[in-house]
Amino acid sequence: MDQANQQVESAPQPAPVEPEAMNMVATLGICSAGWLIPGLAHILIGRWIRGLIFAASVLLMFALGLGMHGKLYDLEFDEPLHVFAFIANIGTGIPYWIAERFNLGIGTMTWPSYDYGTTYLWVCGLLNYLIVLDAFDIAQGRKP
Amino acid sequence: MILSHFTALVIFALIVSTVFALITKNEPREQFRYGVFVFLSFLAVAFVVGWIMYPLPL
Numbered sequence: 001m002d003q004a005n006q007q008v009e010s011a012p013q014p015a016p017v018e019p020e021a022m023n024m025v026a027t028l029g030i031c032s033a034g035w036l037i038p039g040l041a042h043i044l045i046g047r048w049i050r051g052l053i054f055a056a057s058v059l060l061m062f063a064l065g066l067g068m069h070g071k072l073y074d075l076e077f078d079e080p081l082h083v084f085a086f087i088a089n090i091g092t093g094i095p096y097w098i099a100e101r102f103n104l105g106i107g108t109m110t111w112p113s114y115d116y117g118t119t120y121l122w123v124c125g126l127l128n129y130l131i132v133l134d135a136f137d138i139a140q141g142r143k144p
Numbered sequence: 145m146i147l148s149h150f151t152a153l154v155i156f157a158l159i160v161s162t163v164f165a166l167i168t169k170n171e172p173r174e175q176f177r178y179g180v181f182v183f184l185s186f187l188a189v190a191f192v193v194g195w196i197m198y199p200l201p202l
Binding site: 050053054057058060061064067068069111112113116119120123124127130131134143144 | 145146147149152155156159160162163166167170
């Protein structure tokens with residue numbers, strides 16, 4: 001009986017399946033796509049539902065930020081601290097440039113929800129950076 | 145569009161907690177629990193900070 005138990009215990013266990021890592025060029029291409037169009041990186045990896053939820057979250061937040069008359073920042077060299085706001089804003093990718101093209105992110109300081117709108121616009125860009133990093137980890141096999 | 149401060153806070157907390165939950169957890173059950181935790185934490189902290197600031201002469 002003991003011998004049988006030992007045999008069962010010493011039987012080779014199936015190795016845990018490790019996710020395959022993509023090559024770095026493909027990973028960076030996918031991450032770039034995810035930066036330009038929020039959620040696209042996860043969709044390209046095959047995580048459809050996750051990608052669609054991310055896209056909806058970021059784009060909804062961006063639209064609400066613009067709707068609340070928030071401000072989108074440009075790269076202005078005479079105001080060095082605005083660089084941080086600019087970096088946060090461009091995290092949204094193509095929607096940022098579309099909004100800039102149509103003068104949607106001018107920002108009305110006298111509008112009651114101006115501060116909230118501007119914060120929404122910063123945070124949706126920063127969230128998209130996190131989403132791209134998540135896609136990078138998945139593509140590199142570091143995360144299931 | 146004019147949202148009240150509380151509505152803007154709730155929408156903000158909802159979206160951010162959804163993204164945080166999906167990024168940090170892998171199992172759907174864990175994601176849901178963590179998302180609810182983060183969402184409620186946002187609201188709780190906002191209430192507490194709001195009441196702390198209430199008597200201040202701003």
